[in-house]
Amino acid sequence: MTAARRFHLFLSPHLDDAVLSCGGLIYRLVAAGERVAVHTIMAGRPPRPLPQSPILADLHARWATAGDPIDARRREDIRALSQLGALARHTAIPDCVYRVTYTPAGEPVALYPSEESLWAAIHPADTAPLLLDATPLLYPQTTALHIPLGAGGHVDHRLVRDWGRRLARANPGLDIFYYEEYPYSLNQGAVEAALAALNPPLDLAPILHPLDDDALAAKIAAIACYESQISTFWRDAEDMADAVRRDALVVGGGIPAEREWQPRG
Ligand SMILES: [Zn+2]
Structure with missing residues (x-):
C-alpha cells in the first residue's frame, strides 16, 4: 500500500x-x-436510420425513454455516479443492438438482431474490437x-x-480485478462458466467486499437512478431494492457483499 491516493478505473x-x-x-x-472513475464503453448513439430488428422494437418499448434513449441513459449514469462520488466517462461505441453493417443499397442491417445473438459469437463484421484496440486507458493515473x-x-x-485484459498487459503496474456482473452472476453456473471461458486462462482468486448498511443503501439508491433499466430485471424500484439486499447476502454467505476476482501471485 502506498500513501498516494489510489485511482480506481471501472470498465x-x-x-x-x-x-x-x-x-x-x-x-x-x-x-x-x-478516487473512482467509471468508463462506460458501449454508450454510443444509435445509427440513423435505425435498423429494423426484433430486439430493438422490444428494448425501446421496455425502456420507455422519450427521444434518444442514449441521452436519457447517459443522464441516468451521470446521476448515479455523481451520487456515489465517482467520475463518469462515456465512449461512443454503440450497444451491440445498434451495431450494423450495410447492404450494397446502403440499408442498415443489425449485426445482433435477436436475444439469442447477444450470447452468440462475435459477428465478423463487428468493428467494435478494432475500435477498442484503438482506445487507450482513459486515465493514465489509474x-x-x-x-x-x-x-x-x-x-x-x-x-x-478482452480489451481490459489487453490494457492490463499493456500497463503491467496496475492492480487488476475482475468483477462479477450482477444480476447475471446469480444465474446458476454463470460465474464458473465465465472463469472457464477465459482465454488465455487466468488463475483467479475470489475477493469479497463486505457492504455495511450505508454502502448497501448507497448502491440501491444509485441503481434506482437507472430508471429506464429497472424493468429489464425487476418489477419496480422496491422489488429491485429487495433483490439487491437479498442477493448481496447470498454473495457474502450471510453478510452483504460484492465479489471480484484477482489474479493469484
Ligand atoms: Zn451490460
Whole structure:
C-alpha cells in the first residue's frame, strides 16, 4: 500500500453494469478517500436510420425513454455516479443492438438482431474490437483496473473483458480485478462458466467486499437512478431494492457483499 491516493478505473460495458455489480464497492472506495472513475464503453448513439430488428422494437418499448434513449441513459449514469462520488466517462461505441453493417443499397442491417445473438459469437463484421484496440486507458493515473468478468456471456461484456485484459498487459503496474456482473452472476453456473471461458486462462482468486448498511443503501439508491433499466430485471424500484439486499447476502454467505476476482501471485 502506498500513501498516494489510489485511482480506481471501472470498465463498464453498458450504462449500468459497474454500478449494478460494484456500486457498494465504489461507495466504499470513495468513502475511504480513493478516487473512482467509471468508463462506460458501449454508450454510443444509435445509427440513423435505425435498423429494423426484433430486439430493438422490444428494448425501446421496455425502456420507455422519450427521444434518444442514449441521452436519457447517459443522464441516468451521470446521476448515479455523481451520487456515489465517482467520475463518469462515456465512449461512443454503440450497444451491440445498434451495431450494423450495410447492404450494397446502403440499408442498415443489425449485426445482433435477436436475444439469442447477444450470447452468440462475435459477428465478423463487428468493428467494435478494432475500435477498442484503438482506445487507450482513459486515465493514465489509474492504479487499479476493474474489468468485467464476462459472467452471463453477453457479447459486449466479452469484448470489454478482452480489451481490459489487453490494457492490463499493456500497463503491467496496475492492480487488476475482475468483477462479477450482477444480476447475471446469480444465474446458476454463470460465474464458473465465465472463469472457464477465459482465454488465455487466468488463475483467479475470489475477493469479497463486505457492504455495511450505508454502502448497501448507497448502491440501491444509485441503481434506482437507472430508471429506464429497472424493468429489464425487476418489477419496480422496491422489488429491485429487495433483490439487491437479498442477493448481496447470498454473495457474502450471510453478510452483504460484492465479489471480484484477482489474479493469484
Ligand atoms: Zn451490460
